Amino acid sequence: MREILLAKLGEVVLKGLNRRGFEDVLLANIRRRVAAFGPFDVREAQSTVYVTPKEGADLDAAGERIAKVFGIATFSRACELPKDLGAICAGAAEYLNRELSAAGTFKVECRRSDKKFPYRSPEICARVGGYLQEKFPRLRVDVEHPGFTVRVEVRDFAAYVHGSARRGAGGIPVGTGGKAAVLISGGIDSPVAAWMMARRGVELTAVHFASPPYTSERAEQKAADLLRRVGEYAGRMTMFTVPFAKVQEEILARCPEEFFTVIMRRFMMRAAERIAVGQGCGALVTGESLGQVASQTLQAIACTDAAARMPVFRPLIGMDKVDIIALARRIGTYDLSILPYEDCCTVFTPRHPRTRPALEAVLRAEEPLDAEALLADCAARVKTTKIEPNR
Ligand code: ATP
Ligand code: MG
Numbered sequence: 001m002r003e004i005l006l007a008k009l010g011e012v013v014l015k016g017l018n019r020r021g022f023e024d025v026l027l028a029n030i031r032r033r034v035a036a037f038g039p040f041d042v043r044e045a046q047s048t049v050y051v052t053p054k055e056g057a058d059l060d061a062a063g064e065r066i067a068k069v070f071g072i073a074t075f076s077r078a079c080e081l082p083k084d085l086g087a088i089c090a091g092a093a094e095y096l097n098r099e100l101s102a103a104g105t106f107k108v109e110c111r112r113s114d115k116k117f118p119y120r121s122p123e124i125c126a127r128v129g130g131y132l133q134e135k136f137p138r139l140r141v142d143v144e145h146p147g148f149t150v151r152v153e154v155r156d157f158a159a160y161v162h163g164s165a166r167r168g169a170g171g172i173p174v175g176t177g178g179k180a181a182v183l184i185s186g187g188i189d190s191p192v193a194a195w196m197m198a199r200r201g202v203e204l205t206a207v208h209f210a211s212p213p214y215t216s217e218r219a220e221q222k223a224a225d226l227l228r229r230v231g232e233y234a235g236r237m238t239m240f241t242v243p244f245a246k247v248q249e250e251i252l253a254r255c256p257e258e259f260f261t262v263i264m265r266r267f268m269m270r271a272a273e274r275i276a277v278g279q280g281c282g283a284l285v286t287g288e289s290l291g292q293v294a295s296q297t298l299q300a301i302a303c304t305d306a307a308a309r310m311p312v313f314r315p316l317i318g319m320d321k322v323d324i325i326a327l328a329r330r331i332g333t334y335d336l337s338i339l340p341y342e343d344c345c346t347v348f349t350p351r352h353p354r355t356r357p358a359l360e361a362v363l364r365a366e367e368p369l370d371a372e373a374l375l376a377d378c379a380a381r382v383k384t385t386k387i388e389p390n391r
Helices: 019-037 059-066 085-095 097-102 121-135 189-199 217-234 245-254 257-278 298-305 321-331 359-366 371-380
Strands: 002-009 040-045 048-053 072-081 105-112 148-154 159-162 166-170 179-183 203-210 237-243 283-285 383-387
Touching: 002 019, 002 059, 002 159, 019 040, 019 048, 019 059, 048 059, 059 072, 072 085, 072 148, 085 097, 085 121, 085 148, 085 159, 097 148, 105 121, 121 148, 179 189, 179 257, 189 203, 189 217, 189 283, 189 321, 203 217, 203 257, 217 237, 217 321, 217 383, 237 257, 245 257, 245 371, 257 283, 257 298, 257 359, 257 371, 298 359
Parallel strands: 105 148, 179 203, 179 283, 203 237
Antiparallel strands: 002 048, 002 072, 040 048, 072 159, 072 166, 148 159, 237 383
16 A cells, blocks of 8 residues: 655645746755655645655655645645545555544545546545444544544545644745845744744845854854754755954943943844845844843834844744744754853843933944944854755
């Protein structure tokens, strides 16, 4: 009995004329992700992607991968059967034997997209249901609250039988939404922000600010490790590491302490924007959330924003920390994020940061700095790392 993966398209189906383009990107993404697990045939028909293993392919591993491909609403393992009612009945009993033996109640759902198949859906349900009840005499039908649902799909080339479907990653395919540069720290928030943007189809580039000798090699490593996890969903990307200690030392030496953080963040925006422009990105992304810390008040964010010309997306802006943590756990970044390595933001934290800075005051405070020279120095010493997602 041949098993395949059936993946149902998510929001892609809402795309009108662009739909073809979205589907092509999705299929290419799926092909690239499952290729590590052997040869697969991947094609699409009637809002469903068929992932069919060939000789030697690992379907379990492919299923785990598919769960992390944006653009898929739900997916399931299914067995492929000839389009013959007898074969469907016998195949369902054999393929779902374990589930049906354990269930108390069940029902059969059917979709017939091949309208030439001689039986209509209600009839298929009744026939398959009757057959299964005979085979599993303990089973009772319960159409309202079934303990287990048998799903039969009669499609163009074959019939498919499967049990429950798994929830997919949702969103739209990475590569259909342009490109953005995410400012990635080693914290909890920025990896979640990166994931949220990738889920909206955005291809990512990453910018990390490191402050050796104040921060260690391990801190930078941590950012790269986090990106590898995000990359399981977002695909491969490049991380640009910007040495930032000199900028921080200059701010510390020449600007009032209460403005340190907001000025530093403005420099982060400027340095990141230059990299973003060079990489063809249309936006910056940060993990800021309103009111979370002194630099994330409405006024502080306004001052940070004013340093960039590009739109700055902050997908976590309205989220509570507990919700961000729940999402971090779900996407698998949380345990890494809480490892204790210092971040460049924490090495020179002022004791009394200005929580409601006015832009004119910040601009005045910034005046003693030679911004152009500092940014040029950052640009000259940027290091790039290729991030290959974890398998
Ligand atoms: P996170 O958990 O993402 O570190 P945070 O709550 O600690 O966020 P901040 O330290 O104020 O908040 O940083 C706000 C945002 O600025 C981060 O979400 C990230 O996008 C960016 N950022 C902070 N530190 C760095 C860094 N070292 N390199 C790149 N971006 C950074
Ligand atoms: Mg942080």
